[in-house]
Amino acid sequence: MGRTLAEKVWDDHVVRRAEGEPDLLFIDLHLLHEVTSPQAFDGLRMNGRRVRRTDLTIATEDHNTPTLDIDKPIADPVSRTQLETLRKNCAEFEVRLHPLGDIEQGVVHVVGPQLGLTQPGTTVVCGDSHTSTHGAFGALAFGIGTSQVEHVLATQTLPLAPFRTMAVTVDGELPDGVTAKDLILAVISRIGTGGGQGYVIEYRGSAIEKLSMESRMTVCNMSIEAGARAGMIAPDRTTFDYLEGRAHAPKGADWDAAVAYWKTLRTDDDAAFDHEVRIDAGELTPFVTWGTNPGQGAPLSASVPDPASYDDPSDRLAAEKALEYMGLTAGQPLREVAVDTVFVGSCTNGRIEDLRAAAAVVGGRKVADGVRMLVVPGSVRVALQAVEEGLDRVFTAAGAEWRHAGCSMCLGMNPDQLAPGERSASTSNRNFEGRQGKGGRTHLVSPQVAAATAVLGHLASPADLSDAPDASVLEEA
Amino acid sequence: MEAFTTHTGRAVPLRRSNVDTDQIIPAHWLKKVTRNGFEDGLFEAWRKDESFVLNAPQYAGATVLLAGSDFGTGSSREHAVWALQNYGFKTVISSRFADIFRGNSLKNGLLTVVLPQQTVEELWQLVEADPTAEITVDLVAREVRADRPQGPLTAPFELDDNARWRLLEGLDDISLTLANEPDIAAFESTRPSWKPSTAQV
Numbered sequence: 173m174g175r176t177l178a179e180k181v182w183d184d185h186v187v188r189r190a191e192g193e194p195d196l197l198f199i200d201l202h203l204l205h206e207v208t209s210p211q212a213f214d215g216l217r218m219n220g221r222r223v224r225r226t227d228l229t230i231a232t233e234d235h236n237t238p239t240l241d242i243d244k245p246i247a248d249p250v251s252r253t254q255l256e257t258l259r260k261n262c263a264e265f266e267v268r269l270h271p272l273g274d275i276e277q278g279v280v281h282v283v284g285p286q287l288g289l290t291q292p293g294t295t296v297v298c299g300d301s302h303t304s305t306h307g308a309f310g311a312l313a314f315g316i317g318t319s320q321v322e323h324v325l326a327t328q329t330l331p332l333a334p335f336r337t338m339a340v341t342v343d344g345e346l347p348d349g350v351t352a353k354d355l356i357l358a359v360i361s362r363i364g365t366g367g368g369q370g371y372v373i374e375y376r377g378s379a380i381e382k383l384s385m386e387s388r389m390t391v392c393n394m395s396i397e398a399g400a401r402a403g404m405i406a407p408d409r410t411t412f413d414y415l416e417g418r419a420h421a422p423k424g425a426d427w428d429a430a431v432a433y434w435k436t437l438r439t440d441d442d443a444a445f446d447h448e449v450r451i452d453a454g455e456l457t458p459f460v461t462w463g464t465n466p467g468q469g470a471p472l473s474a475s476v477p478d479p480a481s482y483d484d485p486s487d488r489l490a491a492e493k494a495l496e497y498m499g500l501t502a503g504q505p506l507r508e509v510a511v512d513t514v515f516v517g518s519c520t521n522g523r524i525e526d527l528r529a530a531a532a533v534v535g536g537r538k539v540a541d542g543v544r545m546l547v548v549p550g551s552v553r554v555a556l557q558a559v560e561e562g563l564d565r566v567f568t569a570a571g572a573e574w575r576h577a578g579c580s581m582c583l584g585m586n587p588d589q590l591a592p593g594e595r596s597a598s599t600s601n602r603n604f605e606g607r608q609g610k611g612g613r614t615h616l617v618s619p620q621v622a623a624a625t626a627v628l629g630h631l632a633s634p635a636d637l638s639d640a641p642d643a644s645v646l647e648e649a
Numbered sequence: 650m651e652a653f654t655t656h657t658g659r660a661v662p663l664r665r666s667n668v669d670t671d672q673i674i675p676a677h678w679l680k681k682v683t684r685n686g687f688e689d690g691l692f693e694a695w696r697k698d699e700s701f702v703l704n705a706p707q708y709a710g711a712t713v714l715l716a717g718s719d720f721g722t723g724s725s726r727e728h729a730v731w732a733l734q735n736y737g738f739k740t741v742i743s744s745r746f747a748d749i750f751r752g753n754s755l756k757n758g759l760l761t762v763v764l765p766q767q768t769v770e771e772l773w774q775l776v777e778a779d780p781t782a783e784i785t786v787d788l789v790a791r792e793v794r795a796d797r798p799q800g801p802l803t804a805p806f807e808l809d810d811n812a813r814w815r816l817l818e819g820l821d822d823i824s825l826t827l828a829n830e831p832d833i834a835a836f837e838s839t840r841p842s843w844k845p846s847t848a849q850v
């Protein structure tokens with residue numbers, strides 16, 4: 173019988189297979205950041221171990237980094253210690269590091285692909301659950317804990333339990349204004365936050381094939397929000413075109429050999445998935461979350477659901493608690509939910525395409541009074557590209573704040589946070605209680621919905637904007 | 650790693666599903682660079698609420714966490730496991746755990762036990778009616794046991810032989826893998842030249 177894409181990549185990385193033991197897999201690329209690595213380096217030091225493959229390891233700073241005044245010492249002493257610890261560890265163990273202020277710095281999952289390090293058919297790990305992002309290239313990529321980070325540093329391998337395979341097939345055309353973010357939010361609300369548990373999801377079908385590389389990353393990024401081990405998309409021309417010419421992409425004869433291999437990375441026609449989900453792209457609409465986990469979402473045109481409508485008692489209780497935390501009432505139209513803050517950024521939607529999409533909506537318009545809009549590019553390279561295209565000016569002219577690259581308000585480890593009770597529309601990936609700041613309330617949205625929400629002050633899509641953009645707004649800037 | 654063979658202790662009923670690791674340990678605690686000192690961060694936001702079950706005096710000192718389904722979703726932070734251990738939990742029982750959380754817990758000797766939701770419900774009822782009731786999690790026999798007024802409860806659970814052996818012995822995974830160093834070297838020697846490298850270009 174044929175094999176799925178995930179099974180092929182897995183098989184190609186088995187270092188050791190023995191009866192009654194988990195397979196030992198070779199790891200092609202190990203990404204590090206400041207939050208989940210210090211205890212791992214400590215472990216190496218305590219046991220007198222070294223980093224086995226510094227040439228397959230790379231670090232950046234993202235979670236704690238400020239997005240303002242990055243040339244000044246970091247105000248929070250604890251954040252500063254954590255960044256200094258990473259710098260010290262990388263120097264001692266000879267790991268390549270792109271610290272704050274470096275041109276290659278940025279959110280770890282934005283940096284890997286843009287350097288061309290994330291390639292089809294590779295195994296990629298990072299002490300961060302959104303490592304699933306890299307699956308967009310046909311890589312088997314997953315988040316690991318700190319003990320596993322230490323394990324990979326010391327051995328460049330991981331013993332891994334077998335996985336099950338799930339196909340999420342999306343056929344048809346995404347309607348105008350419906351994005352990869354809406355698609356993945358709809359998938360998660362369909363299968364639930366635990367529905368992907370134990371699975372590697374392969375996204376396929378004509379709607380997925382038509383997505384750009386950046387949109388594919390948005391989709392794979394949120395696989396973990398459905399509980400999946402990883403998400404993958406088979407590499408194709410779009411993938412190869414994105415990679416060609418990037419700093420770490422293969423060159424010359426190596427490129428040809430690589431592409432020949434990459435072309436074999438497709439699920440065989442006679443391969444079977446353990447589970448299949450089908451979605452008609454044509455039926456999707458802008459999608460937003462109303463609750464406190466990414467599975468609690470609904471079309472923007474819908475209303476806040478009534479907890480009593482859930483059959484399952486634990487879903488009902490979860491919905492009740494979510495509405496209480498979010499300060500929403502059942503039956504309230506989602507379009508009427510007013511926000512205080514709009515955040516555009518993160519490893520889900522902080523790439524150039526996302527910034528362009530948001531800029532196209534706010535361009536020539538103004539952010540509503542009383543709303544704060546933060547635009548945080550996913551990496552320094554993304555920021556530079558945006559400046560070259562004049563997007564930063566579009567945002568500032570609209571009254572948004574243009575910031576330096578990092579995770580920022582996605583998780584609020586730096587000063588960018590919601591105050592208790594504040595509500596945001598956010599292009600990030602988690603609406604957990606307190607995720608963006610203690611007591612903060614998060615609605616997950618696409619960049620387009622985020623931008624329209626900023627202009628109108630309540631959850632909205634670009635189609636809700638009745639006024640035409642005004643060119644003079646830009647000229648004033 | 651701390652070995653786990655069998656543990657008997659009182660239990661806290663946490664009647665919530667989808668408890669993500671941001672709730673178990675909020676992000677601002679993640680700035681610490683050690684593996685200990687996370688006990689005060691455990692469920693920090695919820696503990697501010699006096700009625701939160703962890704604040705109930707009758708459950709003080711409990712070592713078994715009886716959680717709802719989909720426990721440990723979200724962020725991969727191993728700090729969630731350390732916080733539970735630092736606080737004093739030895740084992741967590743749920744009908745479903747998130748993969749990364751489960752992997753992290755087993756690496757640290759925090760036994761995560763999967764039981765049917767119906768059994769979790771029965772255990773909830775037991776410890777809610779009698780907070781002094783003790784639950785035994787026996788990894789040798791792979792079963793959970795409790796004495797109830799209506800008779801003993803015995804629930805078998807699954808854990809693959811390899812993971813069980815590592816826990817019972819408290820083995821260090823890295824040492825086990827390094828014992829297979831020749832396999833790793835052999836794999837590396839056949840790796841194609843065009844595979845990515847982080848060496849500066």
Ligand code: SF4
Pocket residue numbers: 234235279280281300302518519520578579582583600601
């Ligand atoms: S942007 Fe958000 S989700 Fe992505 S790595 Fe940073 S904190 Fe994690």
